[in-house]
Amino acid sequence: MVTTELRFTWNRVLQFNWVFGLILLLAVCVPRFWMVLQANETGDYSSIGIIMTVSALIPFIFLSKEGRREIGIKKPKSKAWILYSFLLGIAISTLLFAVGYLLYTNSMSNWYVYIGKSYHISADLTAQDRLIYFVIFAVTGMCFSPIGEELFFRGIVHASLRASLGENKATLIDSLSFALTHLAHFGFVYLFGRWQFLLVPSLLWVVGMFMTSLVFIQCKKMTGSLLGAIASHAGFNVSMIYFIFYQL
Template identity: 30%
Template sequence: MGSSANWSTTSSSPPDPRRLRWWPWALLVAVLLAGVRAAGLWGGKAWAPLLPLGFVGMTLLPWWWLDAGQRAEMGWQRAQGRWVYLKAAALGLGLSLAVFLVFLAAFGLGPDHAYVTVAEAFRRQVPAGLGAPVLVAMFTLPARLFSPVGEEVFFRGLLPWTLSARFGQRWATALECAMFGTVHLLHHGLIFHAATGELTLRPLSGALWVFCMMGVAWMFSRVRQRSGSLFPAMLCHAAFNLGMAACLFLEVWPRLPK
Protein backbone atom coordinates (compact mmCIF):
# COMPACT_ATOMS: atom_id res chain seq x y z
CA MET A 1 0.00 0.00 0.00
CA GLY A 2 2.95 2.28 0.00
CA SER A 3 5.50 3.39 2.55
CA SER A 4 4.53 3.99 6.14
CA ALA A 5 5.50 6.94 8.28
CA ASN A 6 8.03 6.00 10.95
CA TRP A 7 6.95 7.15 14.40
CA SER A 8 9.38 4.91 16.24
CA THR A 9 11.69 6.39 18.84
CA THR A 10 14.46 4.11 17.57
CA SER A 11 15.00 6.13 14.38
CA SER A 12 18.18 8.17 13.88
CA SER A 13 16.39 11.44 14.69
CA PRO A 14 15.13 11.93 18.24
CA PRO A 15 11.38 12.50 18.62
CA ASP A 16 10.07 16.03 18.87
CA PRO A 17 10.43 16.89 22.59
CA ARG A 18 6.89 18.27 22.55
CA ARG A 19 5.60 14.76 21.84
CA LEU A 20 7.31 13.53 25.01
CA ARG A 21 5.36 16.16 26.97
CA TRP A 22 2.06 15.71 25.15
CA TRP A 23 1.37 11.99 25.59
CA PRO A 24 -0.11 12.27 29.14
CA TRP A 25 -2.40 15.03 27.87
CA ALA A 26 -3.44 12.86 24.93
CA LEU A 27 -4.46 10.10 27.36
CA LEU A 28 -6.39 12.61 29.47
CA VAL A 29 -8.19 13.90 26.37
CA ALA A 30 -9.07 10.29 25.46
CA VAL A 31 -10.72 9.85 28.87
CA LEU A 32 -12.61 13.15 28.54
CA LEU A 33 -13.81 12.21 25.06
CA ALA A 34 -15.02 8.87 26.43
CA GLY A 35 -17.08 10.83 28.97
CA VAL A 36 -18.57 12.96 26.20
CA ARG A 37 -19.43 9.79 24.28
CA ALA A 38 -21.10 8.26 27.34
CA ALA A 39 -23.22 11.38 27.84
CA GLY A 40 -24.24 11.39 24.17
CA LEU A 41 -25.18 7.72 24.22
CA TRP A 42 -26.79 7.46 27.65
CA GLY A 43 -28.13 10.95 28.32
CA GLY A 44 -31.28 10.66 26.24
CA LYS A 45 -32.36 12.78 23.29
CA ALA A 46 -31.33 16.04 24.96
CA TRP A 47 -27.70 14.91 25.21
CA ALA A 48 -27.53 12.98 21.94
CA PRO A 49 -25.84 15.84 19.99
CA LEU A 50 -22.77 15.39 22.20
CA LEU A 51 -21.92 12.20 20.31
CA PRO A 52 -21.26 13.84 16.90
CA LEU A 53 -19.79 16.89 18.63
CA GLY A 54 -17.25 14.61 20.29
CA PHE A 55 -16.23 13.29 16.88
CA VAL A 56 -15.90 16.86 15.59
CA GLY A 57 -13.66 17.64 18.58
CA MET A 58 -11.46 14.63 17.74
CA THR A 59 -11.10 15.95 14.19
CA LEU A 60 -10.14 19.46 15.25
CA LEU A 61 -7.60 18.55 17.95
CA PRO A 62 -4.59 18.25 15.59
CA TRP A 63 -5.26 21.77 14.31
CA TRP A 64 -4.94 22.98 17.88
CA TRP A 65 -1.88 20.94 18.90
CA LEU A 66 0.11 20.37 15.71
CA ASP A 67 1.58 22.35 12.86
CA ALA A 68 1.16 21.37 9.20
CA GLY A 69 4.31 19.26 9.12
CA GLN A 70 3.32 17.35 12.24
CA ARG A 71 -0.17 16.74 10.85
CA ALA A 72 1.38 15.29 7.70
CA GLU A 73 3.62 13.05 9.81
CA MET A 74 0.54 11.99 11.76
CA GLY A 75 -1.03 10.89 8.48
CA TRP A 76 -2.96 13.91 7.21
CA GLN A 77 -1.68 13.50 3.67
CA ARG A 78 -2.77 11.75 0.51
CA ALA A 79 -2.08 8.09 -0.09
CA GLN A 80 -0.59 7.17 -3.45
CA GLY A 81 -2.77 5.30 -5.93
CA ARG A 82 -6.43 4.35 -6.06
CA TRP A 83 -6.08 0.68 -5.19
CA VAL A 84 -5.28 1.47 -1.58
CA TYR A 85 -8.71 3.08 -1.21
CA LEU A 86 -10.54 0.24 -2.97
CA LYS A 87 -8.78 -2.33 -0.80
CA ALA A 88 -9.54 -0.31 2.34
CA ALA A 89 -13.25 -0.11 1.47
CA ALA A 90 -13.44 -3.85 0.76
CA LEU A 91 -11.64 -4.61 4.02
CA GLY A 92 -14.05 -2.45 6.03
CA LEU A 93 -17.11 -4.14 4.54
CA GLY A 94 -15.61 -7.57 5.17
CA LEU A 95 -14.77 -6.75 8.78
CA SER A 96 -18.31 -5.55 9.53
CA LEU A 97 -19.79 -8.74 8.10
CA ALA A 98 -17.27 -10.86 10.02
CA VAL A 99 -18.18 -9.21 13.34
CA PHE A 100 -21.89 -9.69 12.60
CA LEU A 101 -21.37 -13.39 11.87
CA VAL A 102 -19.17 -13.94 14.94
CA PHE A 103 -21.89 -12.56 17.22
CA LEU A 104 -24.59 -14.41 15.31
CA ALA A 105 -22.76 -17.70 15.84
CA ALA A 106 -22.11 -16.96 19.52
CA PHE A 107 -25.41 -15.41 20.62
CA GLY A 108 -27.92 -15.44 17.77
CA LEU A 109 -29.95 -12.27 17.14
CA GLY A 110 -30.70 -11.76 20.81
CA PRO A 111 -29.80 -8.97 23.24
CA ASP A 112 -26.19 -10.15 23.47
CA HIS A 113 -25.60 -9.46 19.77
CA ALA A 114 -23.75 -6.14 19.56
CA TYR A 115 -25.57 -5.00 16.43
CA VAL A 116 -28.91 -5.58 18.19
CA THR A 117 -27.78 -3.28 21.01
CA VAL A 118 -26.75 -0.62 18.48
CA ALA A 119 -30.11 -0.92 16.71
CA GLU A 120 -32.07 -0.62 19.96
CA ALA A 121 -30.05 2.42 21.06
CA PHE A 122 -30.66 4.09 17.71
CA ARG A 123 -34.40 3.38 17.87
CA ARG A 124 -34.59 5.10 21.28
CA GLN A 125 -33.01 8.23 19.81
CA VAL A 126 -35.27 8.71 16.77
CA PRO A 127 -38.93 9.80 16.61
CA ALA A 128 -41.51 7.06 16.12
CA GLY A 129 -43.21 6.60 12.76
CA LEU A 130 -40.32 7.49 10.45
CA GLY A 131 -40.07 5.58 7.18
CA ALA A 132 -37.25 3.20 6.36
CA PRO A 133 -35.41 5.55 3.93
CA VAL A 134 -35.32 8.32 6.54
CA LEU A 135 -34.11 5.94 9.25
CA VAL A 136 -31.37 4.55 7.01
CA ALA A 137 -30.23 8.08 6.10
CA MET A 138 -30.26 9.20 9.75
CA PHE A 139 -28.07 6.26 10.73
CA THR A 140 -25.70 5.99 7.78
CA LEU A 141 -24.88 9.64 7.09
CA PRO A 142 -23.34 10.32 10.54
CA ALA A 143 -21.82 6.82 10.59
CA ARG A 144 -20.06 7.47 7.29
CA LEU A 145 -18.81 10.93 8.24
CA PHE A 146 -18.47 11.89 11.91
CA SER A 147 -17.23 8.62 13.39
CA PRO A 148 -14.77 7.58 10.62
CA VAL A 149 -13.13 11.00 10.36
CA GLY A 150 -13.06 11.85 14.07
CA GLU A 151 -12.02 8.44 15.39
CA GLU A 152 -9.37 7.87 12.73
CA VAL A 153 -7.83 11.32 13.24
CA PHE A 154 -7.67 10.69 16.98
CA PHE A 155 -7.12 6.95 17.40
CA ARG A 156 -4.98 6.29 14.31
CA GLY A 157 -3.44 9.74 14.10
CA LEU A 158 -2.95 12.04 17.07
CA LEU A 159 -3.01 9.45 19.87
CA PRO A 160 -0.42 6.97 18.51
CA TRP A 161 1.68 9.82 17.14
CA THR A 162 2.07 11.25 20.64
CA LEU A 163 2.31 7.89 22.45
CA SER A 164 5.00 6.58 20.10
CA ALA A 165 7.46 9.22 21.32
CA ARG A 166 7.35 7.62 24.76
CA PHE A 167 6.50 3.96 24.07
CA GLY A 168 7.51 3.30 20.46
CA GLN A 169 5.23 2.57 17.54
CA ARG A 170 4.36 -1.03 18.46
CA TRP A 171 3.19 -0.21 21.99
CA ALA A 172 1.50 2.99 20.83
CA THR A 173 -0.55 0.95 18.37
CA ALA A 174 -1.39 -1.63 21.05
CA LEU A 175 -2.52 1.09 23.45
CA GLU A 176 -4.71 2.89 20.96
CA CYS A 177 -6.33 -0.38 19.87
CA ALA A 178 -7.01 -1.29 23.51
CA MET A 179 -8.50 2.14 24.18
CA PHE A 180 -10.61 2.00 21.02
CA GLY A 181 -11.96 -1.42 21.98
CA THR A 182 -12.64 -0.43 25.58
CA VAL A 183 -14.52 2.78 24.75
CA HIS A 184 -16.84 0.76 22.53
CA LEU A 185 -18.17 -0.93 25.67
CA LEU A 186 -20.34 2.17 25.82
CA HIS A 187 -22.07 0.94 22.65
CA HIS A 188 -22.41 -2.67 23.80
CA GLY A 189 -21.45 -4.48 27.00
CA LEU A 190 -22.10 -1.71 29.52
CA ILE A 191 -25.83 -1.07 29.80
CA PHE A 192 -27.07 2.15 31.42
CA HIS A 193 -30.57 2.04 32.90
CA ALA A 194 -31.86 5.60 32.80
CA ALA A 195 -34.77 4.93 35.16
CA THR A 196 -32.53 3.78 38.03
CA GLY A 197 -29.16 5.26 37.05
CA GLU A 198 -27.56 1.82 37.33
CA LEU A 199 -24.96 0.21 35.09
CA THR A 200 -24.98 -3.48 34.26
CA LEU A 201 -22.35 -5.48 32.42
CA ARG A 202 -22.82 -8.22 29.86
CA PRO A 203 -19.48 -9.92 30.54
CA LEU A 204 -19.30 -12.50 27.76
CA SER A 205 -20.71 -10.51 24.87
CA GLY A 206 -19.05 -7.33 26.16
CA ALA A 207 -15.65 -9.02 26.25
CA LEU A 208 -16.17 -10.40 22.75
CA TRP A 209 -17.17 -6.93 21.53
CA VAL A 210 -14.04 -5.35 23.00
CA PHE A 211 -11.90 -8.08 21.45
CA CYS A 212 -13.55 -7.60 18.05
CA MET A 213 -13.20 -3.82 18.20
CA MET A 214 -9.54 -4.13 19.16
CA GLY A 215 -9.02 -6.37 16.13
CA VAL A 216 -10.89 -3.95 13.88
CA ALA A 217 -8.80 -1.08 15.26
CA TRP A 218 -5.62 -3.03 14.54
CA MET A 219 -6.70 -3.51 10.93
CA PHE A 220 -7.48 0.20 10.61
CA SER A 221 -4.02 0.91 12.02
CA ARG A 222 -2.41 -1.43 9.49
CA VAL A 223 -4.18 0.42 6.68
CA ARG A 224 -2.93 3.74 8.03
CA GLN A 225 0.64 2.54 8.58
CA ARG A 226 1.01 0.79 5.24
CA SER A 227 -0.48 3.66 3.24
CA GLY A 228 1.18 6.44 5.25
CA SER A 229 -2.17 8.23 5.26
CA LEU A 230 -5.24 8.50 7.45
CA PHE A 231 -7.59 8.81 4.49
CA PRO A 232 -7.67 5.11 3.50
CA ALA A 233 -8.23 4.26 7.17
CA MET A 234 -11.16 6.70 7.23
CA LEU A 235 -12.63 5.00 4.17
CA CYS A 236 -12.10 1.56 5.73
CA HIS A 237 -13.88 2.76 8.89
CA ALA A 238 -16.73 4.31 6.89
CA ALA A 239 -17.14 1.07 4.93
CA PHE A 240 -17.25 -0.87 8.21
CA ASN A 241 -20.02 1.38 9.49
CA LEU A 242 -21.89 1.09 6.19
CA GLY A 243 -21.65 -2.70 6.37
CA MET A 244 -22.92 -2.59 9.95
CA ALA A 245 -25.86 -0.46 8.78
CA ALA A 246 -26.67 -3.00 6.07
CA CYS A 247 -26.66 -5.85 8.60
CA LEU A 248 -28.67 -3.75 11.04
CA PHE A 249 -31.47 -2.72 8.68
CA LEU A 250 -31.64 -5.91 6.63
CA GLU A 251 -31.36 -8.48 9.42
CA VAL A 252 -31.74 -6.89 12.86
CA TRP A 253 -34.30 -4.09 12.50
CA PRO A 254 -37.17 -6.24 11.14
CA ARG A 255 -36.78 -8.57 14.15
CA LEU A 256 -36.83 -5.92 16.88
CA PRO A 257 -39.89 -6.06 19.17
CA LYS A 258 -42.56 -3.62 18.07
Protein backbone atom coordinates in the same frame (compact mmCIF):
# COMPACT_ATOMS: atom_id res chain seq x y z
CA MET B 1 13.78 19.11 23.71
CA VAL B 2 11.96 21.14 21.07
CA THR B 3 10.14 19.10 18.42
CA THR B 4 8.94 20.19 15.00
CA GLU B 5 5.63 18.31 15.11
CA LEU B 6 3.96 20.76 17.50
CA ARG B 7 3.08 24.34 16.73
CA PHE B 8 5.62 26.85 18.07
CA THR B 9 3.19 28.01 20.78
CA TRP B 10 2.83 24.49 22.20
CA ASN B 11 6.52 23.63 21.83
CA ARG B 12 7.33 25.78 24.85
CA VAL B 13 5.19 23.70 27.22
CA LEU B 14 4.73 20.29 25.58
CA GLN B 15 6.74 17.54 23.92
CA PHE B 16 5.48 15.29 21.16
CA ASN B 17 5.87 12.01 23.04
CA TRP B 18 3.95 9.34 24.97
CA VAL B 19 3.12 11.77 27.79
CA PHE B 20 1.40 14.06 25.30
CA GLY B 21 -0.45 11.07 23.83
CA LEU B 22 -1.58 9.94 27.29
CA ILE B 23 -2.82 13.43 28.14
CA LEU B 24 -4.87 13.47 24.94
CA LEU B 25 -6.35 10.03 25.66
CA LEU B 26 -7.41 11.03 29.17
CA ALA B 27 -8.70 14.45 28.08
CA VAL B 28 -10.86 13.05 25.27
CA CYS B 29 -11.70 9.42 26.09
CA VAL B 30 -12.76 9.84 29.72
CA PRO B 31 -15.38 12.55 29.05
CA ARG B 32 -16.43 10.76 25.86
CA PHE B 33 -17.00 7.53 27.81
CA TRP B 34 -19.23 9.36 30.27
CA MET B 35 -21.08 11.22 27.47
CA VAL B 36 -21.88 7.99 25.62
CA LEU B 37 -23.17 6.34 28.80
CA GLN B 38 -25.33 9.38 29.51
CA ALA B 39 -26.61 9.37 25.93
CA ASN B 40 -27.52 5.68 26.19
CA GLU B 41 -29.55 6.47 29.29
CA THR B 42 -31.24 9.69 28.12
CA GLY B 43 -31.51 9.03 24.38
CA ASP B 44 -29.88 12.41 23.60
CA TYR B 45 -26.81 11.81 21.43
CA SER B 46 -26.07 15.43 20.49
CA SER B 47 -22.98 15.52 22.74
CA ILE B 48 -21.39 12.68 20.74
CA GLY B 49 -21.27 14.89 17.66
CA ILE B 50 -19.48 17.52 19.73
CA ILE B 51 -16.80 15.13 21.00
CA MET B 52 -16.22 13.81 17.47
CA THR B 53 -15.77 17.36 16.19
CA VAL B 54 -13.31 18.13 18.99
CA SER B 55 -11.38 14.91 18.21
CA ALA B 56 -11.10 15.94 14.56
CA LEU B 57 -9.90 19.45 15.41
CA ILE B 58 -7.19 18.45 17.91
CA PRO B 59 -4.48 17.72 15.29
CA PHE B 60 -5.07 21.14 13.72
CA ILE B 61 -4.94 22.87 17.10
CA PHE B 62 -1.69 21.30 18.28
CA LEU B 63 0.30 20.28 15.21
CA SER B 64 2.42 22.18 12.74
CA LYS B 65 2.16 21.51 9.02
CA GLU B 66 5.04 19.05 9.36
CA GLY B 67 3.34 17.41 12.33
CA ARG B 68 0.10 16.97 10.42
CA ARG B 69 1.97 15.27 7.60
CA GLU B 70 3.75 13.08 10.15
CA ILE B 71 0.47 11.72 11.49
CA GLY B 72 -0.83 10.97 7.99
CA ILE B 73 -2.76 14.05 6.85
CA LYS B 74 -1.48 13.85 3.28
CA LYS B 75 -2.28 12.37 -0.10
CA PRO B 76 -2.33 8.56 -0.20
CA LYS B 77 0.54 6.81 -1.96
CA SER B 78 -1.83 4.10 -3.20
CA LYS B 79 -5.31 5.12 -4.38
CA ALA B 80 -6.25 1.47 -4.97
CA TRP B 81 -5.75 0.80 -1.27
CA ILE B 82 -8.41 3.37 -0.43
CA LEU B 83 -10.94 1.01 -2.02
CA TYR B 84 -9.30 -2.05 -0.45
CA SER B 85 -9.41 -0.29 2.93
CA PHE B 86 -13.13 0.37 2.54
CA LEU B 87 -13.71 -3.29 1.70
CA LEU B 88 -11.60 -4.45 4.65
CA GLY B 89 -13.74 -2.30 6.93
CA ILE B 90 -16.83 -4.04 5.56
CA ALA B 91 -15.15 -7.42 6.07
CA ILE B 92 -14.27 -6.89 9.75
CA SER B 93 -17.75 -5.49 10.43
CA THR B 94 -19.31 -8.52 8.75
CA LEU B 95 -17.17 -10.83 10.88
CA LEU B 96 -18.33 -9.07 14.06
CA PHE B 97 -21.94 -9.33 12.90
CA ALA B 98 -21.57 -13.06 12.21
CA VAL B 99 -19.99 -13.77 15.60
CA GLY B 100 -22.59 -11.71 17.45
CA TYR B 101 -25.51 -13.28 15.63
CA LEU B 102 -24.24 -16.86 15.97
CA LEU B 103 -23.71 -16.44 19.71
CA TYR B 104 -26.56 -14.15 20.73
CA THR B 105 -29.03 -13.91 17.77
CA ASN B 106 -31.33 -10.89 18.35
CA SER B 107 -30.81 -10.56 22.10
CA MET B 108 -29.36 -7.50 23.81
CA SER B 109 -26.14 -9.45 24.35
CA ASN B 110 -25.53 -8.93 20.62
CA TRP B 111 -23.49 -5.73 20.30
CA TYR B 112 -25.15 -4.65 17.04
CA VAL B 113 -28.62 -5.17 18.51
CA TYR B 114 -27.83 -2.97 21.50
CA ILE B 115 -26.17 -0.27 19.37
CA GLY B 116 -29.13 -0.41 17.01
CA LYS B 117 -31.42 0.34 19.97
CA SER B 118 -29.94 3.84 20.07
CA TYR B 119 -31.21 4.46 16.51
CA HIS B 120 -34.83 4.21 17.70
CA ILE B 121 -35.90 2.40 14.53
CA SER B 122 -39.64 1.84 14.38
CA ALA B 123 -40.64 -1.76 13.72
CA ASP B 124 -43.42 -0.73 11.34
CA LEU B 125 -41.39 1.40 8.92
CA THR B 126 -42.28 1.02 5.26
CA ALA B 127 -39.53 -0.20 2.95
CA GLN B 128 -39.13 3.30 1.51
CA ASP B 129 -38.94 4.96 4.93
CA ARG B 130 -36.43 2.35 6.11
CA LEU B 131 -34.25 3.10 3.09
CA ILE B 132 -34.42 6.84 3.77
CA TYR B 133 -33.42 6.35 7.41
CA PHE B 134 -30.67 3.95 6.39
CA VAL B 135 -29.18 6.48 3.97
CA ILE B 136 -29.29 9.23 6.61
CA PHE B 137 -27.61 7.07 9.25
CA ALA B 138 -25.13 5.64 6.72
CA VAL B 139 -23.98 9.05 5.49
CA THR B 140 -23.65 10.32 9.05
CA GLY B 141 -21.85 7.14 10.14
CA MET B 142 -19.41 7.36 7.24
CA CYS B 143 -18.43 10.94 8.06
CA PHE B 144 -18.44 11.88 11.73
CA SER B 145 -16.81 9.03 13.65
CA PRO B 146 -14.41 7.89 10.88
CA ILE B 147 -12.95 11.39 10.53
CA GLY B 148 -12.99 12.28 14.23
CA GLU B 149 -11.72 8.96 15.56
CA GLU B 150 -9.07 8.38 12.89
CA LEU B 151 -7.57 11.86 13.15
CA PHE B 152 -7.44 11.29 16.88
CA PHE B 153 -6.59 7.60 17.52
CA ARG B 154 -4.69 6.55 14.38
CA GLY B 155 -3.48 10.11 13.88
CA ILE B 156 -2.16 12.33 16.64
CA VAL B 157 -2.32 9.79 19.49
CA HIS B 158 -0.63 6.97 17.57
CA ALA B 159 2.12 9.24 16.21
CA SER B 160 2.90 10.80 19.60
CA LEU B 161 3.13 7.37 21.24
CA ARG B 162 5.30 6.06 18.39
CA ALA B 163 7.70 9.01 18.72
CA SER B 164 9.03 7.74 22.05
CA LEU B 165 7.75 4.16 22.43
CA GLY B 166 8.10 2.75 18.91
CA GLU B 167 5.54 1.40 16.46
CA ASN B 168 4.63 -1.84 18.25
CA LYS B 169 3.88 -0.28 21.64
CA ALA B 170 2.06 2.61 19.97
CA THR B 171 -0.13 0.14 18.09
CA LEU B 172 -0.89 -1.78 21.29
CA ILE B 173 -1.79 1.28 23.38
CA ASP B 174 -3.71 3.00 20.57
CA SER B 175 -5.78 -0.10 19.80
CA LEU B 176 -6.42 -0.97 23.44
CA SER B 177 -7.53 2.59 24.18
CA PHE B 178 -9.84 2.52 21.16
CA ALA B 179 -11.31 -0.82 22.23
CA LEU B 180 -11.86 0.14 25.88
CA THR B 181 -13.42 3.46 24.89
CA HIS B 182 -16.02 1.51 22.92
CA LEU B 183 -17.13 -0.30 26.07
CA ALA B 184 -19.36 2.73 26.56
CA HIS B 185 -21.14 1.83 23.31
CA PHE B 186 -21.59 -1.78 24.36
CA GLY B 187 -20.59 -3.64 27.50
CA PHE B 188 -22.01 -1.25 30.05
CA VAL B 189 -25.62 -1.41 28.90
CA TYR B 190 -28.71 0.45 30.07
CA LEU B 191 -31.67 -1.92 29.97
CA PHE B 192 -35.07 -1.84 31.65
CA GLY B 193 -34.18 1.27 33.62
CA ARG B 194 -30.93 0.02 35.13
CA TRP B 195 -27.27 -0.44 34.26
CA GLN B 196 -25.79 -3.87 33.62
CA PHE B 197 -22.35 -5.14 32.64
CA LEU B 198 -22.36 -8.02 30.18
CA LEU B 199 -19.02 -9.67 30.99
CA VAL B 200 -18.47 -12.23 28.21
CA PRO B 201 -20.18 -10.26 25.39
CA SER B 202 -18.25 -7.14 26.39
CA LEU B 203 -14.93 -9.04 26.35
CA LEU B 204 -15.71 -10.30 22.86
CA TRP B 205 -16.67 -6.78 21.80
CA VAL B 206 -13.39 -5.35 23.14
CA VAL B 207 -11.42 -8.03 21.29
CA GLY B 208 -13.38 -7.21 18.14
CA MET B 209 -12.70 -3.48 18.50
CA PHE B 210 -9.01 -4.18 19.13
CA MET B 211 -8.81 -6.24 15.93
CA THR B 212 -10.72 -3.52 14.07
CA SER B 213 -8.17 -0.93 15.18
CA LEU B 214 -5.36 -3.15 13.88
CA VAL B 215 -7.12 -3.26 10.50
CA PHE B 216 -7.43 0.53 10.45
CA ILE B 217 -3.75 0.93 11.31
CA GLN B 218 -2.75 -1.47 8.53
CA CYS B 219 -4.90 0.43 6.03
CA LYS B 220 -3.17 3.64 7.07
CA LYS B 221 0.21 2.00 6.47
CA MET B 222 -0.75 0.60 3.07
CA THR B 223 -2.04 3.94 1.82
CA GLY B 224 0.58 6.06 3.58
CA SER B 225 -2.26 8.30 4.70
CA LEU B 226 -5.00 8.58 7.28
CA LEU B 227 -7.40 8.42 4.34
CA GLY B 228 -6.86 4.66 4.37
CA ALA B 229 -7.94 4.38 8.00
CA ILE B 230 -10.86 6.75 7.43
CA ALA B 231 -12.02 4.74 4.39
CA SER B 232 -11.80 1.48 6.34
CA HIS B 233 -13.69 2.99 9.27
CA ALA B 234 -16.36 4.29 6.89
CA GLY B 235 -16.71 0.81 5.39
CA PHE B 236 -17.05 -0.68 8.86
CA ASN B 237 -19.76 1.79 9.87
CA VAL B 238 -21.87 1.54 6.72
CA SER B 239 -21.76 -2.24 6.96
CA MET B 240 -22.74 -2.18 10.64
CA ILE B 241 -25.63 0.18 9.90
CA TYR B 242 -26.79 -2.09 7.05
CA PHE B 243 -26.88 -5.10 9.38
CA ILE B 244 -28.76 -3.12 12.03
CA PHE B 245 -31.39 -1.91 9.57
CA TYR B 246 -31.83 -4.99 7.41
CA GLN B 247 -30.53 -8.10 9.18
CA LEU B 248 -31.55 -7.71 12.83
